[in-house]
Amino acid sequence: MGSQLIAQTCVNVLMLASMYIMVAMGFALILSVLDVLNFSHAAIYTVGGYICYQLTVVVGMNQWLALVASTISVGAFGLFLEKFCFRPFITDMNRIIVITLALIVILTAGINVTMGSYIKRIPSFVSGVVKVGGVSISGERLATFIIGMLLLTGIMIIIKKTRVGLQMLAIAQDMEAAALQGIRTHRIAAVTTFIGCALAGVAGSLMGAVLSLSPYMGDLMLVKAIEIVILGGIGSIGGVLVGGLVLGAIDAVLPLYVSGYATELVGLGIIIVFLLFRPQGLFGRDKVRLV
Amino acid sequence: MNGINLKKVTLPFILLCLFFLPAVIRSPYYFHTLNMTLIYIIAASSLRTIALSGQISIAHAAFMAVGAYVSAILAKYLGWSPWVTIPMGGIAGMLAGVLVGYPLVRVRAIYFSMVSLFSGMAIVALIGVCQTYTGGDAGLIGIPPLPAIDLPWLPKIVFVTSKVNQYYFFLLLTMACLFFLHRVETSRTGTNWSAISQSYLVASSVGINEAKYRVMALAVGCFFAGIAGACYAHYTMTLTSSTFGFLPSINLLIYVLVGGVGNFFGPVIGTAVLVIIPETFRWLKEYVPFIFGGIMLIVAFLMPQGISGLVTQIKERIHRNSKNGEVVHRA
Numbered sequence: 001m002g003s004q005l006i007a008q009t010c011v012n013v014l015m016l017a018s019m020y021i022m023v024a025m026g027f028a029l030i031l032s033v034l035d036v037l038n039f040s041h042a043a044i045y046t047v048g049g050y051i052c053y054q055l056t057v058v059v060g061m062n063q064w065l066a067l068v069a070s071t072i073s074v075g076a077f078g079l080f081l082e083k084f085c086f087r088p089f090i091t092d093m094n095r096i097i098v099i100t101l102a103l104i105v106i107l108t109a110g111i112n113v114t115m116g117s118y119i120k121r122i123p124s125f126v127s128g129v130v131k132v133g134g135v136s137i138s139g140e141r142l143a144t145f146i147i148g149m150l151l152l153t154g155i156m157i158i159i160k161k162t163r164v165g166l167q168m169l170a171i172a173q174d175m176e177a178a179a180l181q182g183i184r185t186h187r188i189a190a191v192t193t194f195i196g197c198a199l200a201g202v203a204g205s206l207m208g209a210v211l212s213l214s215p216y217m218g219d220l221m222l223v224k225a226i227e228i229v230i231l232g233g234i235g236s237i238g239g240v241l242v243g244g245l246v247l248g249a250i251d252a253v254l255p256l257y258v259s260g261y262a263t264e265l266v267g268l269g270i271i272i273v274f275l276l277f278r279p280q281g282l283f284g285r286d287k288v289r290l291v
Numbered sequence: 292m293n294g295i296n297l298k299k300v301t302l303p304f305i306l307l308c309l310f311f312l313p314a315v316i317r318s319p320y321y322f323h324t325l326n327m328t329l330i331y332i333i334a335a336s337s338l339r340t341i342a343l344s345g346q347i348s349i350a351h352a353a354f355m356a357v358g359a360y361v362s363a364i365l366a367k368y369l370g371w372s373p374w375v376t377i378p379m380g381g382i383a384g385m386l387a388g389v390l391v392g393y394p395l396v397r398v399r400a401i402y403f404s405m406v407s408l409f410s411g412m413a414i415v416a417l418i419g420v421c422q423t424y425t426g427g428d429a430g431l432i433g434i435p436p437l438p439a440i441d442l443p444w445l446p447k448i449v450f451v452t453s454k455v456n457q458y459y460f461f462l463l464l465t466m467a468c469l470f471f472l473h474r475v476e477t478s479r480t481g482t483n484w485s486a487i488s489q490s491y492l493v494a495s496s497v498g499i500n501e502a503k504y505r506v507m508a509l510a511v512g513c514f515f516a517g518i519a520g521a522c523y524a525h526y527t528m529t530l531t532s533s534t535f536g537f538l539p540s541i542n543l544l545i546y547v548l549v550g551g552v553g554n555f556f557g558p559v560i561g562t563a564v565l566v567i568i569p570e571t572f573r574w575l576k577e578y579v580p581f582i583f584g585g586i587m588l589i590v591a592f593l594m595p596q597g598i599s600g601l602v603t604q605i606k607e608r609i610h611r612n613s614k615n616g617e618v619v620h621r622a
Binding site for chain 1: 394395397398401402405406408409410412413416417419420427537538541544545548549552577578579580581583584585587588590591592595
């Protein structure tokens with residue numbers, strides 16, 4: 001490999017990883033704080049991308065403003081979801097699964113009807129090429145990675161340092177004990193869903209600019225998010241980061257050596273074999289959950 | 292109503308209706324829908340059988356794919372009769388189920404679901420890799436259809452030209468599969484499965500071999516998935532791997548959950564409702580998924596036990612209301 005290829009691959013790994021982590025982080029937060037396996041998370045990611053597309057290309061809004069607007073509206077949808085779809089059924093896993101699966105069907109069909117099933121592309125947020133020490137790197141991919149990094153650092157600070165974040169962690173550990181300590185569990189659940197969905201919205205918009213938008217792009221992302229969360233271990237935030245990096249590396253490097261379905265097969269094979277030896281994932285500590 | 296056992300009357304009545312359906316409906320298009328429904332009923336019911344042992348598999352369509360491709364390849368390249376290859380497809384599905392299920396015994400609950408999801412996707416990717424035999428993305432075409440049955444003292448039964456004959460075949464097959472699955476469920480094996488699903492620790496403490504019974508549940512379930520897949524292959528005569536990917540597996544799970552996991556006929560009702568109703572609204576074209584999703588939402592919000600639990604739910608409500616009335620009356 002020439003240095004050009006190595007540099008480009010590194011940027012691709014980091015860019016893909018940061019996008020995967022953003023989606024998986026929201027998924028993991030909702031899973032550990034609300035105990036909800038939100039299958040519709042990736043559909044929300046797709047919706048975020050399409051809202052951004054609609055605002056930039058059709059309405060003609062400033063692109064960065066459109067990104068913020070789509071993030072907030074998707075986050076607001078998350079609030080709606082928490083209030084009307086998760087909260088009433090929190091004890092009944094099967095019903096939540098049916099609801100979230102129904103949301104995938106409805107949101108995907110909604111995009112199909114309103115936007116058409118053709119592949120669309122959001123114009124680049126940052127154009128041009130960055131030259132670092134003789135190798136040129138796509139500025140857009142670098143910018144996407146930097147935005148992802150900044151947001152993730154922000155989220156990490158929120159989770160680890162602020163009151164809200166600590167309350168989230170408390171609820172994730174033990175819902176009832178947290179409620180006994182005076183934490184308003186429903187409010188924290190709402191905040192968590194807002195953050196999770198907003199992150200998915202940002203990732204959708206950025207991916208729509210780097211790659212492309214299609215109504216069915218969520219299916220793949222859902223599988224990736226699940227892979228990352230399981231790989232890293234349920235209930236571990238560091239696990240999501242490492243899992244995302246591993247998966248980003250697999251997805252960015254493997255296509256250089258094998259093609260098409262073989263990529264998928266090798267990637268899935270690695271994960272399956274790993275999980276057979278360590279079912280709780282990299283950093284999953286709670287063996288209780290295995291029951 | 293109290294004197295009549297509803298179950299004993301309803302089931303034969305519905306079967307009778309299904310047998311005389313061809314006298315009322317003529318259009319082959321309706322029969323196509325019914326045939327697909329019957330094939331998916333076999334698959335969904337076998338998925339429920341696996342779920343009985345506490346394993347929610349999100350890979351069931353992949354096991355259908357194994358049965359479908361094995362049966363189709365044997366019939367197409369080796370020229371075997373589909374009557375032989377369909378059971379072979381079932382056995383192939385079963386073998387795949389055991390191969391995947393044995394290592395998966397290590398993981399439980401949500402982890403099982405997730406690893407099964409990855410295994411299912413790996414199977415579909417494997418089908419894509421073996422392009423020379425499976426046709427890859429382009430699909431496998433020219434699969435032989437169900438051959439005619441030509442018994443000496445009976446009229447010749449042709450399947451290729453008649454959707455109605457195919458309907459009768461699939462109806463009988465589905466009934467046979469459901470009968471078998473019901474027998475397994477009510478047998479000692481079925482009891483052991485539900486014991487494992489309630490608590491694997493308690494189950495193994497009373498001497499139930501957890502690993503054996505969990506693999507067995509997968510073997511039984513995947514056998515019928517393979518049969519359903521093989522039927523699908525010889526019925527539609529073309530196969531593409533995307534028919535059995537992630538979303539079809541999820542769809543099977545939806546059929547089971549919407550119908551209700553708690554009831555044996557849950558998957559039957561769920562499949563029937565979710566295949567036939569969106570199909571009747573076919574003229575809405577791209578709006579059809581809204582009906583599919585709408586049914587799911589209605590079921591999730593209003594029927595906690597799925598559609599099959601509706602009767603019990605209504606009974607309970609009436610019972611409760613009359614009780615409440617009594618209390619008010621006394622006060």
